[in-house]
Amino acid sequence: MRKIIWDSMLDAEMNERYWSKLSNRYYNREQKTKIFLAIMTSGTVASWSFWSTYEVLWKLLSAASALIAIALPILNWPKIIQSMNVLTEKWSLITNDYELLWLDVKKGVKEKDESRIKKELKNLMIKECTLSQKEVNLPDDPKLLKKCMNEVKKSRGI
Numbered sequence: 318m319r320k321i322i323w324d325s326m327l328d329a330e331m332n333e334r335y336w337s338k339l340s341n342r343y344y345n346r347e348q349k350t351k352i353f354l355a356i357m358t359s360g361t362v363a364s365w366s367f368w369s370t371y372e373v374l375w376k377l378l379s380a381a382s383a384l385i386a387i388a389l390p391i392l393n394w395p396k397i398i399q400s401m402n403v404l405t406e407k408w409s410l411i412t413n414d415y416e417l418l419w420l421d422v423k424k425g426v427k428e429k430d431e432s433r434i435k436k437e438l439k440n441l442m443i444k445e446c447t448l449s450q451k452e453v454n455l456p457d458d459p460k461l462l463k464k465c466m467n468e469v470k471k472s473r474g475i
Contacts, residue, residue: 318431319422322438326415327469329445333408334465339458340401347394350385357382400455407448414441 357378418437421430 318434318438322415322418322422322434325438325441325445326412326419327466327473329408329412329415331462331466331469332448333405333412334468335462336401336404336408338461338465339456340398340405343394343398343401343456347398350389354382354386354389397455400451404448404451404455407444411441411444411448 414437418434418441421434
């Protein structure tokens, strides 16, 4: 039971870090894209004389901004970011619960506490399954996941 709780605690912490970093990545992408569109929209009209010198570049940037403006609602990054933020929060709570459970196990489980700990472990595993189902339709990044696990191991001295 010690190993299961320890490994689950590390996995929960990894997931918390992973969804936080992925959420930040998508938030930054969305912000940069919106800034690009704002600059292109206002900059195109404000500097027509400049763009007449670089007509091909102006046409390419205008086409790119039009395509991005069309794609943004389809990509629906705000919804993805919100889902990732919810996952980060829930994984954080699960990590905290595992930390508390680990403290109980680490100090030694008495026979009377063993059934309580098993029950708590089962409830945490059910919560994890529920979160895993919510992760299915979100983007993934295996390299980032591995990086987050390495960060967790390093922070725990493993």
